[in-house]
Amino acid sequence: MRRVLAAALLMTAAAAGCSTVPAxxxxxxxxxxxxxxxxxxxxxxxxxxxxxxxxxxxxxxxxxxxxxxxxxxxxxxxxxxxxxxxxxxxxxxxxxxxxxxxxxxxxxxxxxxxxxxxxxxxxxxxxxxxxxxxxxxxxxxxVRCGDNAEMDRFTALDTLPVDNKTHQEAAQANKQFAKLCEQNSGKILxxxxxxxxxxxxxxxxxxxxxxxxxxxxxxxxxxxxxxxxxxxxxxxxxxxxxxxxxPTVTFEQRTLVQTRGFQRAYESFLRACVKNKCDLGADQTTADANVEKLMNQLTTQPLKVGQRELTQGLASTGVAAALYSEMTWPFLEQALSEALKGRGDGLMYLADSYTGRSEDGSYSTQMTSFPAITCVDTSERPSEAEIRRTEAAAMKISPLFGSEGSGGLCRVWPVKGSDQARHVxxxxxxxxxxxxxxxxxxxxxxxxxxxxxxxxxxxxxxxxxxxxxxxxxxxxxxxxxxxxxxxxxxxxxxxxxxxxx
Incomplete structure (x- = not known):
């Protein structure tokens, strides 16, 4: 199953009136x-x-x-x-x-x-x-930002509940992550x-x-x-x-548009799931409520997966990863069904595929190159108030996918950005x-x-x-x-x- 899923995840990298472009x-x-x-x-x-x-x-x-x-x-x-x-x-x-x-x-x-x-x-x-x-x-x-254990801690952070403690933990994690990026890859940044x-x-x-x-x-x-x-x-x-x-969108606009996009895809997945009589629930409302209950439970009771724990943050990442392609919807259905029964292996695997974590615990640069390039490609450095406003609006759209987006990390990024890549x-x-x-x-x-x-x-x-x-x-x-x-x-x-x- 994993080999097929890996291939499916990877692939989510005749009309009339045509004109001709010479080679x-x-x-x-x-x-x-x-x-x-x-x-x-x-x-x-x-x-x-x-x-x-x-x-x-x-x-x-x-x-x-x-x-x-x-x-x-x-x-x-x-x-x-x-x-x-x-x-x-x-x-x-x-x-x-x-x-x-x-x-x-x-x-x-x-x-x-x-x-x-x-x-x-x-x-x-x-x-x-x-x-x-x-x-x-x-x-x-x-770009490298810390060792494997530090990457494990960063990728496992929860996004629920939305309270001062969560905000403080996220802010501290962002500062530590940015500091490690500067220490390890400062010359290239x-x-x-x-x-x-x-x-x-x-x-x-x-x-x-x-x-x-x-x-x-x-x-x-x-x-x-x-x-x-x-x-x-x-x-x-x-x-x-x-x-x-x-390329012209702001951090807030990008976060809200993408949150709506993932929520729409998630709702399409749920409709297809219940239509095929899946185990998540008899109807879309029930299935959605069961997944929401699972996510809330994971904030206090993560599921053991080998020597690791499936947190709410990792589970949400796993769901998002599978929404990139309809080919992976059957695997998401299976992973969520297993998680509702206390087994988190499927969602953990999906999350690892997204974060670039290998079975040996090592990480690709997927999660470190992304913010490094994103933050250099804009001069925008949102204030704490702007970040909290963005997060609140995103959570109203989707508690499952809502977050502060990339703005929180770019706010503390160690190098300045330029808007040149935003003008095309x-x-x-x-x-x-x-x-x-x-x-x-x-x-x-x-x-x-x-x-x-x-x-x-x-x-x-x-x-x-x-x-x-x-x-x-x-x-x-x-x-x-x-x-x-x-x-x-x-x-x-x-x-x-x-x-x-």
Whole structure:
């Protein structure tokens, strides 16, 4: 069961009136004095739980590219970006490389592309598929904030009840977390962020020998793509932005919109659950009440799971993790049913998948890279009163998912942020395809037309289904439109909609 679930969690990284976008011819070598990538065997790919070690495949290569730590000093200290390449498999003329960012911020592109490549066979027929760990992530000078025990304590914090004690504990935890990040990764913290990641991506484009960047960005990857198209509009090739973020939103707006998105997805899950006569309750109201009772009980009586405890905070994280894709709803139903009977293994596993915790107790940089990049990408530093107001409004929307959001941690972050990554326009770029899902909990649909409007060259395609991200959702309609654009240059007509898969 866990192997199937791990794969499902990972995947939550033909219309009339099409226009055509030509593909750029791939160059034969890198230009502009960019360092080359030394490709070799992949030796440290992290597979989902239960998967056997990766066998050596000559068509899958890993490498490193040196880039400036500080782009204001291009000849100064450098850091290495970790990359992966799945070489094109087809016999037809190759179209160059297709670069991916699967989201986050903080997700490892190296690990994710290794698995997601199985779902990208049509693209791989014509492109080398390339991804990377952005600066501050995993192998690319990944941000670390304390040891495994400290990460366990931070991720297990409860969000209920909402009282002064909870607020004080959260504030103290945020200060300690930020202090550890500065102690362990202080040198890299000022230089991560989306603008520098976009500059890195242009270096990757040159190093693989492409005159234009062909790119698929998912979730946070849509903001990275939008910033790239704004910073380097003439270098944009075929670009798809799936599950878009609106970079202009404030911490409060983002927290409230996402809380509503997860609550809607949770209610859809409950409706499907009771329709299939699940164990959570005879009707949606009863099922919701049973889950609420479970969460309240966990605040005082966590469930033992081996040497650990399933807290209310971890249980809520587990529920949220499973709402990213309809494929994981059956596992969420099973995990909640078991928890109501006193077994927390399923919810703990779901929570660990979200926080990047391995069975050996070690953590990826998923939970540390996220705030590091998020806080650098904005100058906003909310006051305590603003944080409490945001939390109160979020809790009214959903006691299960309501929280103070990222604002509390960014308030005490040790480096200043910049708003440069919040202003995008892509003026002068090639056409960009934006895909927004009506049932997306993490990047709600209302952000899709907003980003499309900000990008002067973008066209929006709407997906009517559930889940975070449409391209890997199983929708043949969306996959056909995206592949048609990336391979043949056929841009869908404005207003194109795909039904639920």
């Amino acid at each position: 750029a011819e791939p160059a034969t070598k890198s230009t502009g004095g960019i360092d080359t990538i030394n490709w070799g065997p992949c030796t440290d790919i992290k597979r989902p739980d239960g998967e056997p070690p990766a066998r050596q495949d000559a068509s899958v290569r890993c490498g490193k590219l040196a880039v400036p730590l500080d782009y204001a000093k291009p000849d100064g200290e450098k850091i290495d970006l970790a990359l992966i390449k799945l070489q094109a498999t087809g016999k037809a003329k190759k179209l160059g490389s297709m670069v991916f960012n699967f989201g986050g911020p903080g997700a490892s592109g190296v690990d994710t592309l290794d698995q997601a490549g199985k779902a990208l066979t049509a693209l791989r027929d014509r492109y080398d598929l390339v991804s990377f760990d952005p600066r501050g992530v995993e192998r690319s000078a990944g 000022p230089y991560i962020g989306t603008v520098n990641a976009a500059r890195d991506m242009d270096r990757i484009r040159a190093a693989v020998g492409d005159p234009k960047l062909n790119y698929v960005g998912m979730s946070y990857g849509t903001q990275l793509g939008a910033v790239y198209a704004t910073e380097f509009p003439k270098n944009v090739g075929r670009m798809v932005l799936d599950a878009p973020l609106d 326009n892509a003026t002068g770029s090639a056409p960009i395809m934006v895909v927004g899902g009506k049932g997306d909990p993490a990047t709600p649909y209302e952000w899709a037309p907003k980003l499309t409007a900000q990008l002067k060259t973008a066209t929006l395609v709407t997906y009517e289904g559930e889940g975070h991200g449409a391209y890997l959702s199983g929708s043949k309609c969306i996959q056909g439109l995206v592949d048609g654009f990336l391979i043949d240059g056929k841009l869908p007509a404005r207003g194109t909609t795909c039904p639920a898969a």
